[in-house]
Amino acid sequence: MGEFELLARVRERLPSPPPHVVLGSGDDAAVVVPGGATATSVDALVDGVHFRRETAALEQIGAKALAVALSDLAAMGADPGEAYVVLGVPEDLDEDGCLELLDGIARVAEQTGTTLAGGDVTRAPALTLAVTVVGHAPTPGDLVTRAGARPGDLLAVTGELGGAAAGLLLLEARSSFEPHGDANLDRASLLARQLEPRPRLDAGRALAAAGAGATIDLSDGLGSDARHLATASGVGLEMDAGSLPLAPGLAEVAASAGQDPLRLAVSGGEDYELLVALPAERLEGAKAALGPPGGPGLTRIGAVVAGEGVEIRLPDGGTLEAGGFDQLRPASERR
Amino acid sequence: MGEFELLARVRERLPSPPPHVVLGSGDDAAVVVPGGATATSVDALVDGVHFRRETAALEQIGAKALAVALSDLAAMGADPGEAYVVLGVPEDLDEDGCLELLDGIARVAEQTGTTLAGGDVTRAPALTLAVTVVGHAPTPGDLVTRAGARPGDLLAVTGELGGAAAGLLLLEARSSFEPHGDANLDRASLLARQLEPRPRLDAGRALAAAGAGATIDLSDGLGSDARHLATASGVGLEMDAGSLPLAPGLAEVAASAGQDPLRLAVSGGEDYELLVALPAERLEGAKAALGPPGGPGLTRIGAVVAGEGVEIRLPDGGTLEAGGFDQLRPASERR
Numbered sequence: 001m002g003e004f005e006l007l008a009r010v011r012e013r014l015p016s017p018p019p020h021v022v023l024g025s026g027d028d029a030a031v032v033v034p035g036g037a038t039a040t041s042v043d044a045l046v047d048g049v050h051f052r053r054e055t056a057a058l059e060q061i062g063a064k065a066l067a068v069a070l071s072d073l074a075a076m077g078a079d080p081g082e083a084y085v086v087l088g089v090p091e092d093l094d095e096d097g098c099l100e101l102l103d104g105i106a107r108v109a110e111q112t113g114t115t116l117a118g119g120d121v122t123r124a125p126a127l128t129l130a131v132t133v134v135g136h137a138p139t140p141g142d143l144v145t146r147a148g149a150r151p152g153d154l155l156a157v158t159g160e161l162g163g164a165a166a167g168l169l170l171l172e173a174r175s176s177f178e179p180h181g182d183a184n185l186d187r188a189s190l191l192a193r194q195l196e197p198r199p200r201l202d203a204g205r206a207l208a209a210a211g212a213g214a215t216i217d218l219s220d221g222l223g224s225d226a227r228h229l230a231t232a233s234g235v236g237l238e239m240d241a242g243s244l245p246l247a248p249g250l251a252e253v254a255a256s257a258g259q260d261p262l263r264l265a266v267s268g269g270e271d272y273e274l275l276v277a278l279p280a281e282r283l284e285g286a287k288a289a290l291g292p293p294g295g296p297g298l299t300r301i302g303a304v305v306a307g308e309g310v311e312i313r314l315p316d317g318g319t320l321e322a323g324g325f326d327q328l329r330p331a332s333e334r335r
Numbered sequence: 336m337g338e339f340e341l342l343a344r345v346r347e348r349l350p351s352p353p354p355h356v357v358l359g360s361g362d363d364a365a366v367v368v369p370g371g372a373t374a375t376s377v378d379a380l381v382d383g384v385h386f387r388r389e390t391a392a393l394e395q396i397g398a399k400a401l402a403v404a405l406s407d408l409a410a411m412g413a414d415p416g417e418a419y420v421v422l423g424v425p426e427d428l429d430e431d432g433c434l435e436l437l438d439g440i441a442r443v444a445e446q447t448g449t450t451l452a453g454g455d456v457t458r459a460p461a462l463t464l465a466v467t468v469v470g471h472a473p474t475p476g477d478l479v480t481r482a483g484a485r486p487g488d489l490l491a492v493t494g495e496l497g498g499a500a501a502g503l504l505l506l507e508a509r510s511s512f513e514p515h516g517d518a519n520l521d522r523a524s525l526l527a528r529q530l531e532p533r534p535r536l537d538a539g540r541a542l543a544a545a546g547a548g549a550t551i552d553l554s555d556g557l558g559s560d561a562r563h564l565a566t567a568s569g570v571g572l573e574m575d576a577g578s579l580p581l582a583p584g585l586a587e588v589a590a591s592a593g594q595d596p597l598r599l600a601v602s603g604g605e606d607y608e609l610l611v612a613l614p615a616e617r618l619e620g621a622k623a624a625l626g627p628p629g630g631p632g633l634t635r636i637g638a639v640v641a642g643e644g645v646e647i648r649l650p651d652g653g654t655l656e657a658g659g660f661d662q663l664r665p666a667s668e669r670r
Contacts (some may be wrong), residue, residue: 002661002663002664003661003662003663003664004661009390014356019548021567022475023475023480027411027480027482027518028374028376028407028408028410028411028481028550028552029374029375029376029407029408029410029468029470029478029480029481029482030374030375030412031373031374031411031475031478032373032375032378033371033373033474033475034369034370034373035369036368037357037366037367038366038367038368038369039364039365039375039512040364040365040367040417040419040452040453040467040469041363041364041365041367041453042419042420042453042454042455042465042467043455044421044423044455044457044465045457046423046458046459046460049458049459050456050457050462065663072363072364073364075363076362076363076364076366078364081388082375084375084376084377084467085377086377086379087382088379088422088463096404112444117375118375118376118377119377120377120379120465120662121656121662121663122379122381122384122663123381123386123662123663124381124384124459124461124463125381125383125460125461126424126459126460128423128463130377130421130455130460130465131376132377132419134375134501135364139368140358140368143364143366145342145358145362145363146362147362147367157391159588167555178384187362190365212517216363219362232361232362238399260632274547286426297569316585321403323621326339327338327456327457327458328337328338328341328424328456328457328458329337329338
């Protein structure tokens with residue numbers, strides 16, 4: 001397989017770019033005419049760190065790489081625009097395998113209205129995907145950062161937590177959970193949370209429109225990402241562990257693996273839900289925007305306070321120490 | 336070393352972003368207000384494929400990663416804007432090593448007016464750098480693609496060829512070249528061509544302003560990149576090997592390594608000069624723009640013809656078969 005043959009086959013599969021992408025993949029650079037402000041983020045996934053080829057299909061790995069990159073645009077409330085993909089290909093991955101990866105990327109691109117506008121492919125010792133995504137908004141003021149949380153704001157989260165961590169336990173066969181009946185659905189749903197995360201793009205735009213003060217996507221874990229938001233905003237955050245929306249099936253999977261479901265929900269990471277701080281009077285509007293059938297819903301889980309740090313209160317009066325996903329630390333050091 | 340500690344130390348070192356970068360590194364995404372059109376490109380360098388840590392300083396590796404990404408913007412005639420860097424860090428590279436890499440990236444960013452606006456860092460089995468660069472231009476029409484060469488145009492190249500390939504021979508001690516006197520300067524210059532390539536940003540903008548029809552940067556090698564330009568433009572290219580501007584010292588290094596200097600100049604790659612097709616009446620204007628002291632100069636090397644393919648004619652009447660740098664093929668298969 002050669003670089004240029006592969007790139008040619010990839011380009012054959014790409015749909016025509018939309019009008020604002022004046023020149024798509026294949027030249028020295030893609031040419032785009034942005035409407036107003038751009039939001040740009042980059043995310044990398046490496047075999048053995050973020051996924052394992054033994055437990056995920058190549059199509060899923062590709063899809064996840066773009067989805068988690070887009071999750072950062074969701075947190076900004078941006079419209080997804082273009083994606084640029086670096087593929088690091090190990091010796092044992094052939095051209096068809098690369099195209100399977102690209103099929104997954106293309107699927108998420110189509111689902112989200114993202115244009116694959118460029119990329120690079122190179123030999124690498126382990127399968128590596130680095131995805132740059134560019135989102136758009138009319139003005140910078142239409143985008144929501146991590147820095148706008150104010151004491152007195154409410155804290156809320158979209159969807160459900162802990163599902164991706166429970167899915168990982170199932171995937172790695174570290175849970176002896178034996179589902180039957182409805183639990184079969186839960187099992188499939190938990191695996192999908194781990195293998196095929198969906199960026200909350202609609203929710204992010206709805207939260208921005210509803211007047212969210214600050215938003216962050218939960219990639220590292222609620223505890224860790226909440227600290228990022230608190231630091232950026234110069235505030236403290238208080239959450240009630242009992243109010244966290246746990247993914248259906250999480251309790252059973254955690255129990256069978258001898259793990260605490262709350263800890264998985266707070267430190268497991270990879271749920272790619274949105275944590276949002278917003279003035280109390282805007283909560284109902286935001287809930288209405290996210291609540292309709294098919295929407296992820298929005299759950300109030302705490303409050304923004306003066307000070308610093310993150311406190312997650314347990315029902316017994318104690319607090320939960322939250323770790324998270326650190327891409328440079330081995331999994332064994334995470335908690 | 337943790338991911339977040341490292342990112343914090345990186346951000347401490349970054350200068351304040353310019354006004355059009357509304358939000359730099361540290362949030363979910365960088366927020367930029369582009370002026371008109373953007374040109375976006377991504378390039379990855381992997382240890383063992385594009386460089387070897389044994390023969391290049393970390394600072395040089397970082398500098399090269401950004402420089403080669405910016406070279407694509409040079410080929411478009413774009414103003415460099417923002418860069419986003421993914422760092423894949425192997426176990427044996429510590430935090431200080433990562434900061435050395437970043438120092439090299441920051442040096443080239445400062446030299447070229449590029450803002451480091453975001454990135455990601457992750458564990459990886461081999462040192463990996465993936466750099467996305469965004470350039471700017473008032474309108475898409477101000478940018479030069481590979482596709483605008485027309486039969487009758489002249490073909491020219493900036494600077495000198497073969498220097499990076501000769502530098503690689505010296506670096507890998509595959510040449511027994513023993514310089515003295517002026518040849519010492521040549522040796523240093525050839526090594527710099529390999530280790531510290533300079534993107535031809537000023538030349539690219541000058542060529543765009545002078546009315547270049549098509550431009551490509553020479554990353555894979557003149558022969559290979561000329562084919563890309565010919566295919567994109569739907570034309571043929573004819574070059575005269577005798578007119579190629581060879582890097583000083585190339586002949587001596589090639590001879591001592593038992594290699595053909597012309598082949599190194601045509602197939603060696605990594606010179607990051609610009610190949611340009613332009614109407615004959617614009618050549619003198621372009622030469623004047625690139626020729627002043629300190630400029631790379633511009634050498635006429637051939638012509639654009641109807642048809643397809645690339646022919647490099649040798650002085651003896653034969654033609655040179657040109658290979659190039661294929662990022663998925665082992666070095667031994669390249670020629």
